[in-house]
Amino acid sequence: MRIFVTGASGHVGSALVPELLHNGHQVLGLARSDESAKRLTDRGAEVVRGDLDDLDRLSTAAAAADGVVHLAFRHDLMVAGDLAGAAESDLAALRTIGDALAGTGKPLVSTSGTGMLAGVVKDRPGTEADFSDAGGYRIDAENLVVSLADRGVRSSIVRLPQVHSELDHNGFVPSLIRFARRNGFAAYVGDGSNRWPAVHTLDAARLYRLALESAPAGSRLHAVQDEGVTFRTIADAIGRGLQLPTRSITPEQAPEYLGFLAAFAAMDNPATAALTTELLDWHPTQPTLLDDLAKPFYFEEDQTLNTSR
Ligand SMILES: NC(=O)c1ccc[n+]([C@@H]2O[C@H](COP(=O)([O-])OP(=O)(O)OC[C@H]3O[C@@H](n4cnc5c(N)ncnc54)[C@H](OP(=O)(O)O)[C@@H]3O)[C@@H](O)[C@H]2O)c1
Structure with a gap:
């Protein structure tokens, strides 16, 4: 086609x-x-x-x-x-x-x-x-x-x-990493138990x-x-990758420390793909989010804070 x-x-x-x-x-x-x-x-x-x-x-x-x-x-x-x-x-x-x-x-x-x-x-x-x-x-x-x-x-x-992947230069993860570099710590909101799928x-x-x-x-x-990775786990992986501490912030502080991601950072959003798998025989085979965050590539990017996505 x-x-x-x-x-x-x-x-x-x-x-x-x-x-x-x-x-x-x-x-x-x-x-x-x-x-x-x-x-x-x-x-x-x-x-x-x-x-x-x-x-x-x-x-x-x-x-x-x-x-x-x-x-x-x-x-x-x-x-x-x-x-x-x-x-x-x-x-x-x-x-x-x-x-x-x-x-x-x-x-x-x-x-x-x-x-x-x-x-x-x-x-x-x-x-x-x-x-x-x-x-x-x-x-x-x-x-x-x-x-x-x-x-x-x-x-x-x-x-x-x-x-996420090595093709990702301006998405959620690179943006979180740029904010962590600017802040000097990897932030999560509250206890960070809210989940993001990936x-x-x-x-x-x-x-x-x-x-x-x-x-x-x-x-x-x-x-x-990934049906739901806790935000705290993501922040910990970013902290490890940047050799920076991880710190809890309040929802009120989120705009200051996480900019345009503030609205997403506290979101609890677990999701499944069972119906998609059944309908289209789609089976993910690539590395998970935490697999990718354990590799160096996300942390080798430039240090400029990108606010344009
Ligand atoms: N990546 C994620 O984690 C994620 C998660 C949920 C939903 N989404 C959605 O998935 C879609 C694709 O995301 P992505 O990560 O591939 O985004 P992206 O890397 O920011 O790419 C956006 C694309 O839109 C084009 N574009 C933006 N404004 C345009 C305009 N005025 N005229 C023509 N083209 C324009 C960009 O062109 P240029 O190359 O010229 O900039 C680029 O090709 C978006 O709807 C996004 O919101 C993404």
């Missing part, structure tokens, strides 16, 4: 492009800069030049493709505190892509986060069957994508937990490909390998 991929130049895209190419697909990646375009051509993809907010460009590229994977996200707005703006840009892109694919039966695989379940599910791990109608960040986008199944799109949603980038990319090839219309999928 000839697949249009937004966000192909990003972290997850850097694994998805080769995953698609090695499995016989062609990739057209959206690139908003010369640098991103070069990253794509170096990986063997074709380039569609344009911005996520250039809806005409998205529409044309989606209509010409055999399927679409949507990974791009305005993290610049999210980090600046404009989560509503980031969510609206995501929705506008998805409405446009949905209109372009309506009635074709072509696949659209879009992206959500397991984090949306933190406010939905209590006292048990979240599953693919859990969703919300309450509205808001990620929730509206998920529900829009699922509703496209009724308009003749083979749509599916992949909920990502924190994604997946390796290569396993996540394989799930996107499987979803593209065969997920039933309207599927919600979980790219979850």
Whole structure:
């Protein structure tokens, strides 16, 4: 299939492009800069030049493709505190892509986060069957994508937990490491017993490909390998890697010490992928989060505090 991929130049895209190419697909990646375009051509993809907010460009590229994977996200707005703006840009892109694919039966695989379940599910791990109608960040986008199944799109949603690997330069873990370097300690909120699920980038990319090839219309999928690693364990691993102490902070101190991650740091978000495994025969095979945090690569990065993701 000839697949249009937004966000192909990003972290997850850097694994998805080769995953698609090695499995016989062609990739057209959206690139908003010369640098991103070069990253794509170096990986063997074709380039569609344009911005996520250039809806005409998205529409044309989606209509010409055999399927679409949507990974791009305005993290610049999210980090600046404009989560509503980031969510609206995501929705506008998805409405446009949905209109372009309506009635074709072509696949659209879009992206959500397991984090949306933190406010939905209590006292048990979240599953693919859990969703919300309450509205808001990620929730509206998920529900829009699922509703496209009724308009003749083979749509599916992949909920990502924190994604880790040597391909990860600006995600949750590098950001936590940069904050720890700046603070002089690895922070966790309260007793740090809250849990984050996780997946390796290569396993996540394989799930996107499987979803593209065969997920039933309207599927919600979980790219979850580690069902829930306590935040305290993550902070301890970062402290070890940086040879810095680990310290508890209060929720009120989280914005000061963890910046844009403050909202996520105290989140208790265990999640399972049992339904995804059953549906698509997806079995993660790559190292776990703690395996990766025990290796040197995350701690060899530059020491600049990156606030742009
Ligand atoms: N990584 C995780 O741990 C994680 C967890 C949960 C959910 N997610 C979600 O998964 C998706 C992919 O994440 P990621 O880690 O791959 O993110 P990433 O590394 O930050 O990549 C973001 C991608 O979006 C593109 N992009 C951003 N703004 C754009 C714009 N205005 N126009 C065109 N392209 C634009 C970027 O292009 P440039 O290369 O030009 O910057 C890049 O290709 C995102 O929706 C993210 O929120 C990720």
